Amino acid sequence: MSEAQQNSPYENTLYENTPYDLIVMGRLGVDLYPLKAGVPLDRVETFGRFLGGSAANVAVAAARLGRRVALVSRTGADPFGVYLRRELETFGVGVRWVTEVAAYPTPVTFCEVFPPDDFPLYFYRQPKAPDLEMRPGELDLDAVRGARVFWATGTGLCAQPSRDATLGALEARGGAVHTVFDLDWRPAFWMDQDPHPYYAQALRHATVAVGNIDECEIATGTRDPHAAAKELLGAGVELAVVKQGPEGVLAVHRDGSSVRVPPLEVKVLNGLGAGDAFGGALCHGLLAGWPLDRTIRWANAAGALVATRLECSSAMPYAAEIDRLLLLATGGE
Amino acid sequence: MSEAQQNSPYENTLYENTPYDLIVMGRLGVDLYPLKAGVPLDRVETFGRFLGGSAANVAVAAARLGRRVALVSRTGADPFGVYLRRELETFGVGVRWVTEVAAYPTPVTFCEVFPPDDFPLYFYRQPKAPDLEMRPGELDLDAVRGARVFWATGTGLCAQPSRDATLGALEARGGAVHTVFDLDWRPAFWMDQDPHPYYAQALRHATVAVGNIDECEIATGTRDPHAAAKELLGAGVELAVVKQGPEGVLAVHRDGSSVRVPPLEVKVLNGLGAGDAFGGALCHGLLAGWPLDRTIRWANAAGALVATRLECSSAMPYAAEIDRLLLLATGGE
Numbered sequence: 001m002s003e004a005q006q007n008s009p010y011e012n013t014l015y016e017n018t019p020y021d022l023i024v025m026g027r028l029g030v031d032l033y034p035l036k037a038g039v040p041l042d043r044v045e046t047f048g049r050f051l052g053g054s055a056a057n058v059a060v061a062a063a064r065l066g067r068r069v070a071l072v073s074r075t076g077a078d079p080f081g082v083y084l085r086r087e088l089e090t091f092g093v094g095v096r097w098v099t100e101v102a103a104y105p106t107p108v109t110f111c112e113v114f115p116p117d118d119f120p121l122y123f124y125r126q127p128k129a130p131d132l133e134m135r136p137g138e139l140d141l142d143a144v145r146g147a148r149v150f151w152a153t154g155t156g157l158c159a160q161p162s163r164d165a166t167l168g169a170l171e172a173r174g175g176a177v178h179t180v181f182d183l184d185w186r187p188a189f190w191m192d193q194d195p196h197p198y199y200a201q202a203l204r205h206a207t208v209a210v211g212n213i214d215e216c217e218i219a220t221g222t223r224d225p226h227a228a229a230k231e232l233l234g235a236g237v238e239l240a241v242v243k244q245g246p247e248g249v250l251a252v253h254r255d256g257s258s259v260r261v262p263p264l265e266v267k268v269l270n271g272l273g274a275g276d277a278f279g280g281a282l283c284h285g286l287l288a289g290w291p292l293d294r295t296i297r298w299a300n301a302a303g304a305l306v307a308t309r310l311e312c313s314s315a316m317p318y319a320a321e322i323d324r325l326l327l328l329a330t331g332g333e
Numbered sequence: 334m335s336e337a338q339q340n341s342p343y344e345n346t347l348y349e350n351t352p353y354d355l356i357v358m359g360r361l362g363v364d365l366y367p368l369k370a371g372v373p374l375d376r377v378e379t380f381g382r383f384l385g386g387s388a389a390n391v392a393v394a395a396a397r398l399g400r401r402v403a404l405v406s407r408t409g410a411d412p413f414g415v416y417l418r419r420e421l422e423t424f425g426v427g428v429r430w431v432t433e434v435a436a437y438p439t440p441v442t443f444c445e446v447f448p449p450d451d452f453p454l455y456f457y458r459q460p461k462a463p464d465l466e467m468r469p470g471e472l473d474l475d476a477v478r479g480a481r482v483f484w485a486t487g488t489g490l491c492a493q494p495s496r497d498a499t500l501g502a503l504e505a506r507g508g509a510v511h512t513v514f515d516l517d518w519r520p521a522f523w524m525d526q527d528p529h530p531y532y533a534q535a536l537r538h539a540t541v542a543v544g545n546i547d548e549c550e551i552a553t554g555t556r557d558p559h560a561a562a563k564e565l566l567g568a569g570v571e572l573a574v575v576k577q578g579p580e581g582v583l584a585v586h587r588d589g590s591s592v593r594v595p596p597l598e599v600k601v602l603n604g605l606g607a608g609d610a611f612g613g614a615l616c617h618g619l620l621a622g623w624p625l626d627r628t629i630r631w632a633n634a635a636g637a638l639v640a641t642r643l644e645c646s647s648a649m650p651y652a653a654e655i656d657r658l659l660l661l662a663t664g665g666e
Contacts, residue, residue, distance in 0.1 A: 032365070032380065041412035042419070047365065047380045078455060079374035079445070086375070108441070108457065112412070122411060124441065126459040 019146035020094070021067040022283050025169055026055025026153040026184070027131050028073040028098065029107035030080045033310060037113040037269055041122070044112075051087040051313040052109055053131065054184055054276055055153055061280020061302065061316040063092035067287060070094030070147075072139065072169075074130040080106035081130075091313065097140065101130035113310070116268040117245075123188060132162040139165060141172045149283045150176075152206075153184040154215070157198040167198070170205035178286045181237070182279060183211030185218045203235035208286070210279060212243040225250045229258075241282065241296070243275060243303075251296045259293045264304040264329050273312025278303035280316060301325045352479035353427070354400040355616050358502055359388025359486040359517070360464050361406040361431065362440035363413045366643060370446040370602055374455070377445075384420040384646040385442055386464070387517055387609055388486055394613020394635065394649040396425035400620060403427030403480075405472065405502075407463040413439035414463075424646065430473065434463035446643070449601040450578075456521060465495040472498060474505045482616045483509075485539075486517040487548070490531040500531070503538035511619045514570070515612060516544030518551045536568035541619070543612060545576040558583045562591075574615065574629070576608060576636075584629045592626045597637040597662050606645025611636035613649065634658045 031052030034044040075081030077100040156166035220231035229252035232240035281302035285295025309315035364385030367377040408414030410433040440458040489499035553564035562585035565573035614635035618628025642648035
């Protein structure tokens with residue numbers, strides 16, 4: 001099947017009864033980015049608007065790699081919600097489970113872009129984001145079970161009914177390979193609640209855990225990458241992926257294999273979205289059945305490419321771009 | 334005193350101990366406007382950011398007419414708050430009473446621009462706007478009493494502690510001429526509360542009431558302009574100003590005089606902000622001691638000018654522009 005077919009907005013019609021390669025469940029919103037890097041937010045005069053939200057970005061990243069993807073999320077009943085659904089379809093992401101919530105506006109997020117490593121975010125998700133109104137009873141659990149990869153996030157656990165919906169979907173997978181839990185720890189969304197019991201519950205149903213070092217510390221209590229990976233395996237997954245930023249990526253499998261991939265030397269413009277590009281490419285590698293080493297190197301390169309670009313969703317790389325960067329990075333070996 | 338002096342950012346130093354011409358109390362936020370008119374919000378790709386909020390716009394409008402103005406309001410403790418304070422100062426509006434609230438982000442408002450008469454707004458002021466955290470104990474009531482004109486708004490009554498602060502400031506005026514109450518009715522901010530008792534209380538302390546026909550209906554129960562004006566006079570003010578949109582403006586004074594000004598024929602680009610330009614110019618006329626007829630005609634022209642422009646705050650007209658439009662409109666008489 002060609003990439004053009006896969007990314008077609010008509011995918012829902014063409015492949016109505018086949019399972020999705022990937023179903024992603026979680027955050028969706030509008031990102032408002034300065035059109036110039038290095039300008040503090042109080043001096044930014046014009047903003048570009050982009051599709052955003054970690055889960056949505058992972059879905060877009062995988063769709064761009066030719067995968068058949070659907071998102072489970074919610075928006076406000078407003079023009080920004082209309083935009084997001086249309087944009088997802090344009091990117092080839094199925095939106096049948098992206099529904100409207102009348103009570104809350106579509107979230108918007110402003111960011112400041114200070115390369116290479118400072119990208120503060122300003123969230124407008126109050127009093128509640130529509131994507132936290134995902135309800136257990138409204139999920140298509142057959143589709144969730146049937147997906148070749150299912151991806152849920154820690155943010156989905158921060159409020160009800162999204163928490164029950166997310167845990168219910170993970171449980172419905174019955175430990176099926178591949179069930180990914182993205183630790184996605186955003187302290188601002190949790191107020192004074194303790195995330196630990198919910199993270200532990202999610203990890204029991206997942207086969208893959210992905211997180212950066214801060215997120216691993218929340219889930220496992222340690223900032224040591226190897227120790228954190230071991231704890232994640234102990235919590236129930238078979239593959240633990242620890243993103244260490246400038247230190248690269250560590251992946252440890254229950255079978256004893258492990259991979260440590262150094263970061264690629266790229267000129268970072270906007271680090272936001274790199275983790276989501278990594279996630280989409282990780283799913284692609286899992287679906288392809290690639291060896292762990294190839295999958296993590298490839299995902300690492302996908303993240304690096306997005307970091308060189310201002311946008312997140314629209315900047316998600318195509319497979320050929322990732323191959324080319326890896327070829328360049330290894331000196332054409 | 335020259336206009337240049339009046340608009341100087343050094344005004345606080347130069348005139349530290351003189352009373353303000355105008356103190357405005359109320360809403361302040363960031364407006365995000367499409368850079369092209371006629372594009373629905375779900376299709377807008379880039380937004381310009383502007384100073385917004387009805388009270389802030391009235392302050393800017395009066396400052397641009399050479400008046401010494403200060404705003405009483407609050408912002409979040411964030412980069413948008415920094416921007417708003419700097420922008421107010423650039424416009425010549427004193428910001429000593431524009432303070433930060435740590436708990437809430439600076440509000441942002443998106444708008445759609447469908448000339449000539451459809452300008453939907455999308456407010457992000459949840460869970461609470463910082464400007465509703467104005468507190469009675471933090472007001473400089475001597476300055477409020479000393480101002481030659483004091484301006485408060487109905488939105489200031491929609492939540493505590495802003496309600497007590499607004500009513501306290503109005504009461505502190507002791508019926509001094511001129512104390513303006515801008516009805517400023519925004520149903521979205523009131524939830525299920527009944528505004529009537531608070532509006533009645535505010536009007537008892539005001540000498541001028543200003544509102545459009547919807548707002549007058551909330552305050553008085555009638556949509557008939559003359560009947561509404563009569564009710565407003567009965568509620569305590571000496572001057573009632575009813576903005577009727579395409580029907581022009583009706584102003585009725587307790588002394589029996591009244592003025593009806595037809596709308597000016599202009600090509601409307603964005604009607605938002607026209608009412609605030611009207612308000613700033615109304616204050617200018619009151620301060621100048623102009624006859625009612627001249628004041629209302631002039632304020633009407635100021636509003637018409639802003640309606641021909643995309644922005645609100647930065648589009649507030651200078652006195653010479655208003656004179657010129659009136660001269661053109663009367664065929665150069």
